[in-house]
Amino acid sequence: MASFTAHSTKAQASLASSQQAKLVSARPQRSTVRCNASLPVSLDSRQLNQAVNRCIRVSRHVATRSSRGQRCAVVAMAGAKYDYDLVIIGCGVGGHGAALHAVEQGMKVAVIEGHDIGGTCVNRGCVPSKALLAASGRIRDMKNEMHMKSMGIQVGSVSFDRAGVAAHATQLASAIQGNLKRSLEALGVDILIGQAKFVDNHTIKYGLPGRVDVGGQVTAKDVIIATGSVPFVPPGIPIDGKTVFTSDHALKLEWLPNWVAIIGSGYIGLEFSDVYTALGCEVTFIEAMDKIMPGFDTEIARMAERLLIKGRPIDYHTGVIATKVTPGVPGVKPVEIELTDFKTKKVVDTLEVDACMVATGRAPYTNGLNLGSIGVETDRRGFVPVSEKMEVLGSDGKVVPNVYCIGDANGKYMLAHAASAQGISAVENMLGRPNVLNHLSIPAACFTHPEVSFVGVTQEKAEEMAKEQGFPLGVAKTSFKANSKALAEKEGEGMAKMLYRKDTGEILGVHIIGLHAADLIHEASNAIATKQTVQDIKFAVHAHPTLSEVLDELIKSAHVNPPSSSSNSSAAKAGAKQPVAA
Numbered sequence: 043m044a045s046f047t048a049h050s051t052k053a054q055a056s057l058a059s060s061q062q063a064k065l066v067s068a069r070p071q072r073s074t075v076r077c078n079a080s081l082p083v084s085l086d087s088r089q090l091n092q093a094v095n096r097c098i099r100v101s102r103h104v105a106t107r108s109s110r111g112q113r114c115a116v117v118a119m120a121g122a123k124y125d126y127d128l129v130i131i132g133c134g135v136g137g138h139g140a141a142l143h144a145v146e147q148g149m150k151v152a153v154i155e156g157h158d159i160g161g162t163c164v165n166r167g168c169v170p171s172k173a174l175l176a177a178s179g180r181i182r183d184m185k186n187e188m189h190m191k192s193m194g195i196q197v198g199s200v201s202f203d204r205a206g207v208a209a210h211a212t213q214l215a216s217a218i219q220g221n222l223k224r225s226l227e228a229l230g231v232d233i234l235i236g237q238a239k240f241v242d243n244h245t246i247k248y249g250l251p252g253r254v255d256v257g258g259q260v261t262a263k264d265v266i267i268a269t270g271s272v273p274f275v276p277p278g279i280p281i282d283g284k285t286v287f288t289s290d291h292a293l294k295l296e297w298l299p300n301w302v303a304i305i306g307s308g309y310i311g312l313e314f315s316d317v318y319t320a321l322g323c324e325v326t327f328i329e330a331m332d333k334i335m336p337g338f339d340t341e342i343a344r345m346a347e348r349l350l351i352k353g354r355p356i357d358y359h360t361g362v363i364a365t366k367v368t369p370g371v372p373g374v375k376p377v378e379i380e381l382t383d384f385k386t387k388k389v390v391d392t393l394e395v396d397a398c399m400v401a402t403g404r405a406p407y408t409n410g411l412n413l414g415s416i417g418v419e420t421d422r423r424g425f426v427p428v429s430e431k432m433e434v435l436g437s438d439g440k441v442v443p444n445v446y447c448i449g450d451a452n453g454k455y456m457l458a459h460a461a462s463a464q465g466i467s468a469v470e471n472m473l474g475r476p477n478v479l480n481h482l483s484i485p486a487a488c489f490t491h492p493e494v495s496f497v498g499v500t501q502e503k504a505e506e507m508a509k510e511q512g513f514p515l516g517v518a519k520t521s522f523k524a525n526s527k528a529l530a531e532k533e534g535e536g537m538a539k540m541l542y543r544k545d546t547g548e549i550l551g552v553h554i555i556g557l558h559a560a561d562l563i564h565e566a567s568n569a570i571a572t573k574q575t576v577q578d579i580k581f582a583v584h585a586h587p588t589l590s591e592v593l594d595e596l597i598k599s600a601h602v603n604p605p606s607s608s609s610n611s612s613a614a615k616a617g618a619k620q621p622v623a624a
């Protein structure tokens with residue numbers, strides 16, 4: 043049976059010889075687990091807690107037998123079986139989030155990164171794109187004379203320096219990359235450089251092609267695959283990086299084509315249409331689905347079309363795919379795009395434009411991991427199959443012990459904050475604390491001007507659920523038009539919509555389009571994550587005048603029956619004023 047010596051430590055523990063308390067992976071057989079309580083160095087209370095957590099992790103017998111409240115100081119035994127508790131392959135936001143949480147839990151962690159710390163989000167995604175959107179958004183605002191005049195502002199001619207805007211994006215990416223790296227170093231995470239591949243569940247080889255001085259082999263009790271994704275380019279589209287390109291190239295803003303066709307009207311297409319049109323380019327969308335912005339709730343997409351497309355130099359072709367693209371030469375020869383009807387497969391048109399951006403989704407970056415060595419097969423598109431606890435599933439459908447996959451590589455929800463939340467969840471699960479992330483509580487936002495955000499399901503999906511499960515569906519709506527803060531900014535265009543169960547008050551989805559929608563969505567996503575109902579949050583107070591009152595009004599306008607209006611509700615007991623339905 044496991045034996046455990048716990049020292050209650052009021053102050054610093056008394057210390058033995060060794061200079062460093064290395065909570066290195068001891069992974070002895072459970073029957074021989076022995077957590078020795080002599081501490082080799084002074085530990086502060088945080089380190090002490092980490093040590094306790096570490097011991098609890100090594101043996102669950104200990105977890106149940108030792109009172110967690112009692113401050114036990116523990117040091118893992120000598121003779122570590124693995125180099126690390128956790129090795130993370132890929133150091134994007136997913137890997138970074140997982141590493142931070144694992145260190146917090148007292149684990150010894152290494153990340154292996156084959157390209158650049160920060161991955162897509164920091165270097166080729168969220169961060170530089172938001173910098174371009176911020177700069178181009180200002181330019182759009184200042185060029186909007188009517189808007190400025192309506193607030194009594196006169197602006198002279200507005201000009202910008204393309205290279206300066208581009209530099210803002212690259213400098214921001216590089217600053218944030220540095221911050222990320224320093225945060226890992228400060229926490230003692232080992233950063234190993236190289237492309238990693240599995241030898242077995244606990245052994246990873248890494249190196250760089252043609253570099254004998256880089257690389258090696260490490261072992262770990264647990265491994266997380268966090269290798270992210272790369273742009274997906276449909277067949278028949280040669281990328282030259284100049285006239286035919288993906289977001290990887292577009293973010294460098296090396297030139298501004300007069301007319302750019304964007305294939306795909308998802309997040310990347312929309313955000314880049316916002317940047318390009320603010321900087322004076324014309325845009326044509328090529329979208330395979332029958333409607334533009336097919337990923338959004340239909341009503342929100344309709345409003346987005348009015349606010350983000352009509353009134354801007356943007357047109358679109360829907361229900362068509364680009365089957366052949368011939369690159370051009372800037373200023374000399376246009377790019378030719380052959381359009382084919384998505385359903386009939388007949389060629390219907392040919393476009394000649396200055397440039398073509400491909401924004402048709404992302405493909406997982408899982409090649410070269412030697413997943414076969416651990417009995418794993420990716421799906422047709424290359425995504426790693428995972429359980430709801432982020433455990434990797436083998437080709438037999440069973441959990442592959444000690445291997446997890448998070449972020450874009452598993453394809454569950456390709457967003458930065460989802461990757462990092464999945465990383466935290468995976469660490470919790472490897473520590474023996476079962477954790478399932480509710481993906482329906484993860485907010486998403488498109489950072490156009492104005493922004494679009496949502497959490498949970500669309501109205502179409504909610505209607506389907508209501509029909510199948512037989513519950514009454516509530517649809518509450520509010521507008522930004524009546525919001526004092528939005529009106530003060532002369533930004534009254536926008537709406538918010540909530541889908542909820544009228545019988546229980548459960549919130550199924552919230553969609554917002556309008557000023558700062560990306561910030562406003564969190565009240566709703568937190569409510570869904572913590573399972574709060576409409577009744578629970580109906581009487582929360584919002585500062586006036588703020589944009590958050592849009593959500594306040596939205597929630598107050600929802601009608602749940604029964605039991606929210608019952609006189610037994612806590613708010614009614616407290617004598618809260620009943621809100622007026624909008």
Ligand SMILES: Cc1cc2nc3c(=O)[nH]c(=O)nc-3n(C[C@H](O)[C@H](O)[C@H](O)COP(=O)(O)OP(=O)(O)OC[C@H]3O[C@@H](n4cnc5c(N)ncnc54)[C@H](O)[C@@H]3O)c2cc1C
Pocket residue numbers: 131132133134135136137154155156157158159160161162163164166167168169171236237238239268269270271289310407410411448449450451455456457458459460461489
């Ligand atoms: C233009 C653009 C804008 C975006 N904007 C947003 C946004 O505003 N908000 C948002 O939430 N999301 C946004 N995203 C999506 C977001 O960037 C991704 O969801 C997120 O980066 C995924 O994180 P990850 O950690 O899973 O993978 P990544 O960030 O892709 O990181 C994976 C890392 O693993 C490394 N790697 C791969 N294979 C190996 C290997 N074998 N060995 C070692 N290292 C390896 C890669 O080099 C990479 O650094 C955007 C994406 C793009 C392209």
Ligand SMILES: NC(=O)c1ccc[n+]([C@@H]2O[C@H](COP(=O)([O-])OP(=O)(O)OC[C@H]3O[C@@H](n4cnc5c(N)ncnc54)[C@H](O)[C@@H]3O)[C@@H](O)[C@H]2O)c1
Pocket residue numbers: 276305306307308309310311313328329330331335336337362363364401402403404455456457486487488489
């Ligand atoms: N603000 C954000 O959070 C943000 C910003 C950018 C990117 N991202 C992430 O990056 C990922 C990739 O973004 P994206 O915009 O490339 O993908 P997406 O999945 O959002 O949109 C792709 C669009 O392209 C269309 N499409 C696909 N193949 C086509 C073809 N052959 N011809 C014409 N249309 C085609 C699809 O119907 C879809 O509308 C997304 O999953 C998103 O999560 C997020």
